[in-house]
Amino acid sequence: MNDFSVQKPVTYFEQIYEHLREMIFQGVYKPGDRIYEAKIAREFKISRSPVREAVRVLQNEGLLAIDDKSKITVYKPTIKDVEDIYQCRIVLESLAAKLTTELVSEDELQEIEGTLVLSKKFLESKKNQNDRSLIAENARFHDLITQYSQNNRLQKQINDLWSLSHYYRVLNFQGENRDWNVFNEHQEIFHHIKKRDSKKAEQAMAQHLTNDINHLKKILQNQSI
């Protein structure tokens, strides 16, 4: 007996949707860049129909903007937008931290701890700035806490916001010791989760994200982006 079963082929729509998302996250498409339906369709040798559908969805999510002349561009958040996004993230991710503290299993705790161990390793061995793997590990920390909250809707809401602030994630680690500060804040959050103190976990998450946005604002002011 085996578990083989025929899978639904992934539609072009889904593939293009994921692809565009990835391109935006990885910075291949940068904020403000123009996107062409037709060009993407040609690139993958498919018709424009599935591409159009993907574009509409990404626009609804906010990752793409379509102006009154139907010009499609990659979303470029203003500073005010980023502040708005963070205000939402603060309350939603704090909720996630609270729920996760109440529900997390031992195995899951280990998973979270794993990201901290790795982060520390990266930090200590790090000579170069803007280490991608560190950023990824930090993202994973937040992501696991979101997942373990066992609230699908919360997960989607947080993910959407997360996507929208992708552009600023890298900036967040610039400046004196912000990387180590983030690490310490993550450790504190984890500590409270492990101690099953949901109230403190919630507060630590809120504080962490508040620090994030404050730090980000300081950096953005300096380089007047």
Add this chain to the structure above:
Amino acid sequence: MNDFSVQKPVTYFEQIYEHLREMIFQGVYKPGDRIYEAKIAREFKISRSPVREAVRVLQNEGLLAIDDKSKITVYKPTIKDVEDIYQCRIVLESLAAKLTTELVSEDELQEIEGTLVLSKKFLESKKNQNDRSLIAENARFHDLITQYSQNNRLQKQINDLWSLSHYYRVLNFQGENRDWNVFNEHQEIFHHIKKRDSKKAEQAMAQHLTNDINHLKKILQNQSI
């Protein structure tokens, strides 16, 4: 000189998107109902392309579900889903109440108070159950508070959640005096906003929504929907 300028014609896509949303809200399409792209296209004598795009977007929002056989149905939340949605609404709408308290103008305060005055009128004159205008006025109360928070992202997040729980909104007013209780809770929230006590406004909103979901769960258990 006048301010005339030519407007972009509203695309079929947008019109269909709004239309489907409305149909779902108004209960013309009920949870679980199947939807046919082709049928909608025929109904409005347009092609299926714009309809497809609208359907994709609504699926992404969660209002429509597309199963592994591409069958399109109206989203039917489980009780767990509703609880998840409310957990999110509680933190987001509390944030909205807080922000609005800090930012609201005198005119806007009057707008909010207006919904309370109308609600009261409807309640007192009401002999029949499930008064549509009362429900609409209550929705407007929440909507104004969300708007006046001046956080666009928050507004979109709350609106999406709101859409997803539309189906249960009517149930919320069933049962002994729940309609009056809702009114009193709204009045309390308004009171704190007017007094510019953002902390209390926030708490009152959280309490109100907590009462809502508890009431809803009680009703759902009884009729084992």
Add this chain to the structure above:
DNA sequence: GATGATTTGTGCGTATGTATG
């Protein structure tokens, strides 16, 4: 501006899959 090349909005046909008798 006028012209030609793109690009988007929409209509429509075909292939493939699913349900039903």
Add this chain to the structure above:
DNA sequence: GCATACATACGCACAAATCAT
């Protein structure tokens, strides 16, 4: 099982709007 009806996924064509020359 088979044939028919119908639904969706995708490709393609055309018109109108836009942009560059």
